[in-house]
Amino acid sequence: MTSHIEELNPGLKDIGRYQFGWADRDEAGASARRGLSPDVVRDISTRKSEPQWMTDLRLKALRLFEKKPMPTWGSDLTGIDFQNIKYxxxxxxxxxxxxxxxxxxxxxxxxxxxxxxxxxxxxxxxxxxxxxxxxxxxxxxxxxxxxxxxxxxxxxxxxxxxxxxxxxxxxxxxxxxxxxxxxxxxxxxxxxxxxxxxxxxxxxxxxxxxxxxxxxxxxxxxxxxxxxxxxxxxxxxxxxxxxxxxxxxxxxxxxxxxxxxxxxxxxxxxxxxxxxxxxxxxxxxxxxxxxxxxxxxxxxxxxxxxxxxxxxxxxxxxxxxxxxxxxxxxxxxxxxxxxxxxxxxxxxxxxxxxxxxxxxxxxxxxxxxxxxxxxxxxxxxxxxxxxxxxxxxxxxxxxxxxxxxxxxxxxxxxxxxxxEDQLFYLRSRGLTEEEAMAMIVRGFVEPIARELPMEYALELNRLIELQMEGAVG
Amino acid sequence: MSLLADKTQGPVLVGAHTDSGAAFVPDQSRAERKRSYAVADFTVPNGREEDWRFTPVDRLRPLFEVGPDDRDGVTVTADTPDGVTVSHGTPGSVGLGVGIPADRASAVAWESASVMTSLAVAPGAAPAEPAVLRVTGHDKARLNGHLAISAGAHSRSVVVVAHAGSVRCGANVEIDVEDGAELTLVSVQEWDDDSLHVAQHDARIGRDASLRHIVVTLGGAIVRISTNVLYSGTGGSFEGLGVYFADAGQHLEHRLFVDHEPPNCRSDVAYKGALQGDGAHTVWVGDVLIRASAGGTNTYELNRNLVLTDGARADSVPNLEIETGQIEGAGHASATGRFDDEQLFYLQARGIPEDTARRLVVRGFFASIVQRIGVPEIVERIMAAIDRELGATPQTEADG
Incomplete structure (x- = not known):
């Protein structure tokens, strides 16, 4: 399989020699390779024994990625350092x-x-x-x-x-x-x-x-x-x-x-x-x-x-x-x-x-x-x-x-x-402020929570409680 | 940067990316948008900018470059009751000190304006009649308008600015509502079909003061009015009302930005528009920012669009940014829909001819805004204008 791909793309042979952080002996993610380049992209494709069209598509996408500016709207993304990421x-x-x-x-x-x-x-x-x-x-x-x-x-x-x-x-x-x-x-x-x-x-x-x-x-x-x-x-x-x-x-x-x-x-x-x-x-x-x-x-x-x-x-x-x-x-x-x-x-x-x-x-x-x-x-x-x-x-x-x-x-x-009224009502019935707050929030999202499969709805409720912990006082 | 330190082995194409690390940070709040008196601080819009993306910027090009007024081509007349004075002077570098241009067209108008028209309501005055300024242009005359309106403390007044004729007009309107004053400002755009009009209104509302700001846009090839509102004290109130009617080929754009900084102020914005004919385009953008200091704020924005024929386009963007939970209430609503055939059918079933029925339905649509305007002459004019617009419908049969 690999040899077939190498036939299609002779350049790959040289890249194959690098091995970089990809070798199996690199067991921990800590030693995986950082950064992005055509080599990294080709390497991913090679390791997956992909058909040539996919390799080409990946490389084309990489060029598009490099050309496109960061979004000019939305959140602050300056914390992303594309060359520090393990791909x-x-x-x-x-x-x-x-x-x-x-x-x-x-x-x-x-x-x-x-x-x-x-x-x-x-x-x-x-x-x-x-x-x-x-x-x-x-x-x-x-x-x-x-x-x-x-x-x-x-x-x-x-x-x-x-x-x-x-x-x-x-x-x-x-x-x-x-x-x-x-x-x-x-x-x-x-x-x-x-x-x-x-x-x-x-x-x-x-x-x-x-x-x-x-x-x-x-x-x-x-x-x-x-x-x-x-x-x-x-x-x-x-x-x-x-x-x-x-x-x-x-x-x-x-x-x-x-x-x-x-x-x-x-x-x-x-x-x-x-x-x-x-x-x-x-x-x-x-x-x-x-x-x-x-x-x-x-x-x-x-x-x-x-x-x-x-x-x-x-x-x-x-x-x-x-x-x-x-x-x-x-x-x-x-x-x-x-x-x-x-x-x-x-x-x-x-x-x-x-x-x-x-x-x-x-x-x-x-x-x-x-x-x-x-x-x-x-x-x-x-x-x-x-x-x-x-x-x-x-x-x-x-x-x-x-x-x-x-x-x-x-x-x-x-x-x-x-x-305040809702909080007061619940507290007067013996709930702590934190419990009351979590209950109000759960009620607020209930129309969506009920659409979830049971285990996810339960997980969501747990997550809300975690999120709300320390929200009061 | 860490990418060099962490690089293990092999070729990493350093420099292949220029966009990480020091990349551009989008505005995280509406308040971060640039403001400056200097034209050079704004590039000529190409239509990809957030605040120009709906606007046909190519056709506005003349208003993006500094140029002198065609002084013979524009007449300005004033009708002033007791307690109101109008004077003409030079703008100086900061005008009334309320407005700062927020886009290229505004900065160009600011710099190009040779005359600043000041309209002042004396403190405590309460004229019975509205003050009326009439601006009329001829033959696409260039007009760099600068109007400074100040409502003295505890005054109560109505000011109408009526635009008509043919112009290429960039304008800045500064509105200072001093403590305890009540001002109703009506800006009516009944331009000819070849007019371009880009205006920025900046309002400052004092403590316990209230501004009722009414925009009526019926004519013009391109009209774009950006209204910015801020409060200088607690208890201020802003009511922004708008009525617009776009015909074939017209672009009518209304933008609002209400910046709540002091606590316990309120704002209520309601704009309604109708669209009719091929290429009729309306844009409404309503931004509200409630800063962390603005506890007790109450705000609501509403936009409704009634699309009467095929080929028209209504953009509606109500944006809310809220930085505190200690608010009275905040919300917005926007809806765009077509003419309701059922209402038409109901009226026709009661023997009302179709064109009358259509008129009634559209009048009904606008009524909730128009009734709040509270200036009888203006209300009559708007209703008459709406009737005229509907009369211009080439085909009055139910179109699907």
Missing amino acids: FVKSTEKQATSWDELPEDIRNTYDRLGIPEAEKQRLVAGVAAQYESEVVYHQIREDLESQGVIFLDTDTGLREHEDIFREYFGSVIPPGDNKFASLNTAVWSGGSFVYVPPNVHVEIPLQAYFRINTENMGQFERTLIIADEGSYVHYVEGCTAPIYKSDSLHSAVVEIIVKKNARVRYTTIQNWSNNVYNLVTKRATCDEGATMEWIDGNIGSKVTMKYPAVFLLGEHARGETLSIAFAGEGQHQDAGSKMVHAAPNTSSTIISKSVARGGGRTSYRGLVQILEGSHGSKSNVVCDALLVDEISRSDTYPYVDVREDDVQMGHEATVSKVS
Whole structure:
């Protein structure tokens, strides 16, 4: 295999000799190579034995990444040093780490979240788990496999289903879409590849669990989901990372193709440690009668900029985003959603709830675009923000672009503080102020929490309690 | 930088990236946006800038370069009741000391203006009649306007600035509402269809003072009015009302920025617009910043757009930035919708002819704003203008 690629690209032979930080003997992530160059990109591609077209695409994306300026809007990203990041950390290095090696406060947090235990259970139930750059575990129930459902890590997906892969990869989010999508296309590794055949309903959610372990790690998973006509699938992902003194980068790309009358639900509970820059591009296309639902929970990370999008391309397609964000001390959650109506009688809903405390900042940033010819389209955007103290910040930046007369578009936002009356009421019934505050916040996000699978709803509630700890007094 | 220290081995293309480390930091707050009297501090907009991205900047080019007034092409007349004085002088470097240009067009107008028109309401005065300034242009005359309005302490007054004719006008309007004063300022744009008008209004609201700022934009090829409001004391109140009606090919843009710094002030912004005809484009951007010091703030923004025909485009962006939880309330709402056929049907079913019914529905849409204006002459003029605009509809049959 390798020799075949070398034939196609003679330059690779020389690069192969470098080995750099990639050799197996480099067991710890600490010795993985930092920085970005065409060599690094070629090396990733070579190690994955990828077809030439993918190598070329990666290199093209790298050039686009280098050309594109940093965003002139949104959060402060100057903390990212692209040359200090490790772009590929071979997953075997995980064996050098265990929960015990983590700093004590973080270990306690994970124990309290029950993640090691949940991880174990999920492995039994059948999930994908990505550790650093590669998926280390995936399993799918046999009955689904026999119906033709494909659920693989993306690297294996490319190897085993190159035809489908090539048809859809980059079709929703092209390599030049934005700077971080270019970066992801250049150095992607891992993620999930899902194909659901026509009229197959996957009743139990497919789950993925992403983890960054190495300091200054860049995780660039790439997920591609194709739901064929009339099918249904629910994909759930969770993310965590330990806390280090310098920053890591998570820059995923998620492409979803929802074909005629199919429905896809994609649930994220992002709980990266607050030294992770989380800059993710997620987009779905919906054909006629199709439905895409994003349920997007942002609790962790230092900076998140994430705006899951739905392009409504067929008549009667529908997009929905439920977004929830918590920002604590030092965090900026710049999240929202984007709905592009490109066909008649399409509809979209965005519901966003955010809570800021301890000097954190939440921003809703969204776009609803109704293109010419999309008559009969409807869109509704509702943003509610809750501020629980005097030093936190909440922003709302909703963009609306309507180019058609026969549409209904509405946007509403409210920002409120926790009412003294509510607090007093709960305290007079014996709750401490902290418990009362957590209860009010839980009530505030309940409309979104109830859409989550049970275990994630419980996890969310636990996370809220953790977030609210120390919020009072 | 650490990338050199941490480099292990092999070639790392240092210099391949110029964008890490010292990269550009986007404005983290609306308050960080640049302000300066110097034209050179602003580059000529190319349409990619956040504050110009909706505007057809190519057609505004004449207003981005310093140039003299066509003094013969513009007439300004004033109608002043007792207690109000109008005078013409030179602007000086800081004008009234309220406004500072926030974009290229404003800085150009500031520098190019040869005359500053000052309108002063005497402290404690309460004239029964509105003061009216009429600005009329001819043959696309260049006008660099600078108007300074000051409402003396505890005065109560209404000022109307009526624009008509054909101009290329860049303008700065400074509005100083002193402590305890109440000022209603109405700016009416009824330009001819070839006019360009880019204006910046800067208002400073004193302690327990209130400003009712009303913008009525009906005519002009491109009209862009940016209104910035700040408070110099507690208890200030700002009510920003707007009515606009865009026809084919017209670009009408209204931007507001309300900066809440002292505590216990309020702001209430409500703009409504209708669009009709191919290429009619309206933009409404409402920014509100509540700083950490502005506890007890109460703010609401509303924008509604009624799209009457195909091919029109309404952009609506209400932005909120809030840095404290100790607020009374904050919110905004924006909606864009089409003409409601059901309302039309209801009226027609009661024997009202279609064109009358359409007029009633559109009048009803604007009524909630127009009723709040409280200046009868202006209300009548707006309603008459809306009727005229609707009368201009080439086809009155229900269009889908």
